[in-house]
Amino acid sequence: MINILVYNNQTNRMEVHAKGLYEPMPYNYGRSLTVAEFRGRSNSDIIWTSRGVMDSWNTTRTAWGRPIYVGYAFRRIGEGGHSNQSQHYAGTSFDVGQNLSNADRNSLRNLAEQLGVWSYVEPAYLTPTWVHFDRRAGIPACAAGYPVMREGMVGVYVCTLQDALGTAGIPGVGIDGIFGPATQRAVIRFQSENGLTADGVVGCQTWTLLTSMTNGIWRR
């Protein structure tokens, strides 16, 4: 079984769903996205996403009208494979259509743009052999990447933060998507150990250092 943490945009709460690999993802309609497809090449037994991301997937899959091959979606930051503040580590991003012809891939890319349910669809010149789309939330703390995080917040970026803190060797951080006192203590500890302002708020400097220290660390 895989534990799937889902941020429910409608209730502003985290949910935990336990599912088999070949069951559909929570909030997926028509079995068009299994846990195995979303987890992709990650080996993690805990993954996360949001209900909004699944809604965007459902809309895209329904409009496309046939299966969409998913090469890559969720990834733990320690597993690496992307830039330091990747939306794949937040469970909000898909790389799809690797099995399509160029023409079909362009159609899928255009469809994803036209539907307006994704925050970002990567242009063809950057990813000619697949289609990347993701759904983001909040204002990035740096020019790109994750939003500022502080105590009281919930959601997928809190999961990414907790994952990165644990990967950086800060003890006592579970992954539940809830930025409570234990997560705040872990942030302060990370900040003081690394010469950052120890205010417990994860802004651009803390995100940049934390993610660059942990990205891909499990395969080094």
Ligand SMILES: [Zn+2]
């Ligand atoms: Zn991607």
